[in-house]
Amino acid sequence: MDVSQYLDIFIDETNEHIQALSDNIMALEQEPENKDTINEIFRAAHSLKGMAGTMGFKRMQHLTHDMENVFSEVRNDTVKVDSNLIDILFKCLDAVEGYLETVKATSDEGTEDNAALIKMLNDVLDGNAGGSSDESQAESAAASAASDSSAAGDEVGSDDPNGTNHFLALKLDEDSLGKLRAAVEDEGLKLYGMTVHIQKECLLKAARAFLVFKALEDYGEILVYDPSSQDIEDEKFDLGFSVIFSSESEDTEAIKASVLAVSEIESVDLLPVTVEQYEKAAEAEDTAADTAASAQEEAESAAAPAVADAAPAAPAASASTPAAKKAANKPVTTRTVRVDLEKLDALMNQVSELIIAKNSLVSISSSSENSSSGLDTQSWQSQIEYLERITTNLHESVMKVRMVPIESTVNKFPRMIRDLSRKLGKPMNLVMTGEETELDRTVVDQLGDPLQHLLRNSADHGIESPEERRAAGKPEEGTIFLNAFQEGNNVIIQVGDDGAGINTEKVKAKAVERGIVSADEAENLSQKEIIDFLFMPSFSMAKKVTDISGRGVGLDVVKSNIEALGGNVEVKSTLGAGSTFTVRLPLTLAIIQALMVEIRDEKYAIALGSIQIIEDISIEDIKYVEAKEVVHLRGNVIPIIRLDQLLDFEPLDDEPTNLTVVVVKKGDLQAGLVVDNLIGQQEIVIKSLGKVIDNNKLISGATILGDGEVAMILDVNALM
Amino acid sequence: MAAELETLDEEKIQYIVVMIGSEQYGLDISVVDNIVRMQKITRVPKAPSYYPGVINLRGEVVPVMSARLKMGLEEDEITKDTRIIILRLEAQGLVGILVDEVKEVITLGESEIDRSNQNSNKQDTTYINGIGKSGDSLVSIFEINAIIDEVEV
CATH class of the missing domain: 1.20.120.160 (HPT domain)
Structure with a gap:
């Protein structure tokens, strides 16, 4: 097999x-x-x-x-x-x-x-x-190896034509004989002959042979190879090869077991040999070619033709070699997604609908060719609507196929926290919710490292020592939580703890010490601005560097990893009560539903998932809080963002009395975006802006509209 | 110098000669993907000032840079000769460069390029890694990476 x-x-x-x-x-x-x-x-x-x-x-x-x-x-x-x-x-x-x-x-x-x-x-x-366990274990290993080999041996006996103990039939030249003699006479070593049979299905025979040689090197030196070591390396051999090696050890079973431990080895024949045996064989060869064979047992005589057989087989074997070698070099696994059959069935249904829709269009166009009245616009229209519905569903289904629960990434964390808990001597418990939340496979794969950083951070810096916790009136066991859930077009993952929280005064002092800000500037920083320092490269708050965290390559890496996935990270922290890191990730990477809006003569897309409501607001309803425009809507005070100002447009000469406001949300935050015009809802394909102008936080990408025009996609998360 | 004259079968490189302002510049042809006519450029808010925006190049969004603005010249004047040179770069992908006119393709060997003034302190020359002599005219050879990479201060 x-x-x-x-x-x-x-x-x-x-x-x-x-x-x-x-x-x-x-x-x-x-x-x-x-x-x-x-x-x-x-x-x-x-x-x-x-x-x-x-x-x-x-x-x-x-x-x-x-x-x-x-x-x-x-x-x-x-x-x-x-x-x-x-x-x-x-x-x-x-x-x-x-x-x-x-x-x-x-x-x-x-x-x-x-x-x-x-x-x-x-x-x-x-x-x-x-002590005794050592022996019993060695015994059991030897026993299992022995039983393995005997089982394998039985099989060989029935269907392997190669014969056993082929090494006895080797014909050695004077050179090799000299080596054997030297080993025996000068160094007093024992000589062993060995024939190794590799399983028929083995793809990398040379690799197996190499492993066998490596195993043998533990016991002694290989003196003679048949075929030559070069041929073995080039995989120019059939299913078996023989060697003669010298060794101090007399434990043939141990040698045999270590060779059999190499996988895909079918069987091993191993016997002590003497130089004289081969000398005789060499002499005999001079007189008659096959006397050497007849001198051996019957089984061995069969081996000689088998070797001859091997020669024509060699080209075939070497032909398959390049492919096998290639396979060995590159990583053998492909990235796969396991798909729920239901998802595939849905996909299949939609594809059949697509084919029906295509056929209808074909029939309409051919019938309109026949009739002189031109295209039947009404059936065209309805077919196009039908087609639109199918493609939307199809897109959704394909996206769903790419979606996997984050479970596969987060389920290794309980173990990690347990290890950390023991290592740090701080009792702590990880509570996870929402492991079933689904995300694009590519995102899930890359989420592991940043989340791990955050959890380690919580375990190391967040949770206090049991003594401190008791003093603060908290339960001795710290709690770390990881909550995942979907919100609009985003997936939110919160990682936090009920630990000490971030001491902003310390961070501030550190920032001043590092010369990032002056002491005066530091006084005027908001809490958020101070916490942002933590995300700067090489800004570690750990008092001592541990192998868990504190090398200053934590949070900045987290931030850049998450941003590379199109997401962002935020921190909320209360001194003494713990901190929460909120990771926000886009649900899908390629295609989104968006609202197209117009500002002057430019078009912008806003992801539909983040839009809450669209309002017409009279200019009189705008109030001012701290000199910033806000509007009071259904009990909420919502800040107004003038997109035209934000995006560097010339102000209008005369301001309209009514504003169109798109209310967007991000978590608990809301904002009203003022636009000139609404165009409508559209499915858009997200394209990157290219690396050279990617330093732009307001714009998350671009899309190409039906008429070939390019429109920018506004990143609502960055606006707030 | 004498050594240069002896290397007769030195490697020749093809350059596309373009006009930017009143000067001729050469771009190594191996990085040029294609040349397209002027088309609608969509502004990207908050992008560096020398990036007028992006274009739709057969379904791909490609950023376009103004060579004039990058080199501190006055703003582009769009004429019927204006072209966008699309460069394909390993690190940055596709990038367009707006030029006033595409003149010709020339072949220059290393001996025909004067590298001597590249260490000059003048700001403009940082984008240039040599001056080629083609017939009786001079062509400044662009250092592509310097022009694309350098961030405006």
């Missing part, structure tokens, strides 16, 4: 199982006696082991196998769950994730054995009995 095609699925599912394990182990820590959780864990661990085995990732299988053993004991109540065990399990999960990362990058599990972790697991199983 060729497993490489299942690699994507393997990676996907392994990720899911790791996540499930992580979630459930967290739950287990809370309720060590919950049998459902333990069963859930057991199932996930078992699937993980099974999949790793199927894919031939032996090390990963080994580790998960031992984890499963521990879970099984937990299920049988022979091992008690304590935080020490949970720590070990989390470390194991990290190791499994490490394997997965290596698999993603190279489609192989790598060579890390994680022996220390496996020992820890076995210690747990042995009730911390200590």
Whole structure:
């Protein structure tokens, strides 16, 4: 079975199982006696082991196998769950994730054995009995390897024509014989012959061979290669290759096991050999070509023709090599989205409707060709409306396909906060809501780092030490929250804590100390302006640099990451009561519904999602608060923004008595945008303005209208 | 100098010669994507003053820069000869440059370009990395990156 095609699925599912394990182990820590959780864990661990085995990732299988053993004991109540065990399990999960990362990058599990972790697991199983676990583990490894090889061996016996112990039939030249003699006579080493058979489905035979050689190098030196090492490197061999190597070790089983540990190795034949054997063979070759073969057992004689067979097969093998090598170089995974079947069905329906609509248009146009009256404008009109409705729905559906819940990104955070809590010695708890909130896949993928920064920030700077918290009359356990929800065309993610809040006086002092502002200027800064300092590059408030935060590469990176996704970050903080970071992200990246407005002779688009209402306001209704224009609307005082002034238009000579005001909202904030004219609602495709004039916060992009004209898209969030 | 005369098969580079104000300038042809006639430029509020705005180039929004304003000359005078040179740059993508007229394509070797005055202190010369001699006229060679990258103070 060729497993490489299942690699994507393997990676996907392994990720899911790791996540499930992580979630459930967290739950287990809370309720060590919950049998459902333990069963859930057991199932996930078992699937993980099974999949790793199927894919031939032996090390990963080994580790998960031992984890499963521990879970099984937990299920049988022979091992008690304590935080020490949970720590070990989390470390194991990290190791499994490490394997997965290596698999993603190279489609192989790598060579890390994680022996220390496996020992820890076995210690747990042995009730911390200590020393003996080492042996029993080594034994079990050897036993499993042995049983593996014997199982594989059986298969080979039935259908592999290559024959075993091919290395005995090697014909060596004087050079190689000299090397063998030197090893035996000068260094007193033992000689071993080995023939390795690689599974038929193996794509990267050269890579496997290389790993075998690497494994052997731990034991000794390889003296003779057949085919030559160059040919093996170029993958010019069939399914087997033979080597003769020298070693101090006499433990053939251990050598065999370490070679078998390389994945996709079918079987290994290993026997001690002597120089004399080969000397005789070489002599015999001089007299008769096949006496050497007949000197061996029957099975080996079959090997000689098999080698001859291998030669014609070589070109074919080498032909497939370039493709295989290419595959090895680039990362093996593609970015995928798992799609709910319902979403795809909706898509399919809409596409069929689209085809019907197209057919109707075709029939109208052909019937109008026949009739002399020209186009039947009414049916045209209705068909176009129909088409419009379909394309809108189609767009929505395609967007939905791209949408994934942020769950996949945020569900690793509880674990992270747990680790931080232990590391910092501050009890804290993460409360998350709205994990099901959906966002574009590309956004979700890039959201992880900034959110992680914010959470670490809360854990490190936000939450106080238990003593301080007690003194302040707060519960000792700090609470960190992450709330996600949708608001109009935006998704809001709030990350915050009930900690100390931002001490603006300290920030101010720091800003003055760093020479960012003068002491006089600092006095006049608003709270928001002071907090904005935190987002400046290399402005860290941590008293000492920890590995959690405090390097000054936190908040500015958060800000730039979020802004790169078309979003923004805001902070609210109350001294002594905690701070909240609000991340606002656009729901979709490409196409939005917008209201087109006119200011003088220029057209602007305002995202429909942020518009609350459109009002006609008489000029007399405008009041002044702090010399700024406001209007009183249904109990709300809304500031008026004159777009013409903001966008540098010449003022009108005579001001109209009635203003058209588009009321937009951002969170709790509202603002009334004064425009000259409303054009109407339209679906627009967002285009970037290009890098050279991107330093423009008011304009979030441009769009091309039906007549080819370009219109700017106003960024409502930046206006307020 | 003598060494330069010996390099007979030196690499020749093609330049598009354009008029900006009363002077001739050369643009390395390898970065030019195409040349389009003047069309409606949509203003971008708050953009640097030497960016009159953006155009719709076959469905792409492309920012257009005024070479005249960038170099501190008086505002562009739109005539029938006005062209927008579309540059394709690795870092910035597509960028248009407004020029008064496109004259011709010339081929210059390194020996025909005088690099000596590029360290002059005059403000204007920072966008130029040499002066080419084509026939009896002089062509200032644009340093593309300097012209696009430099931010107006």
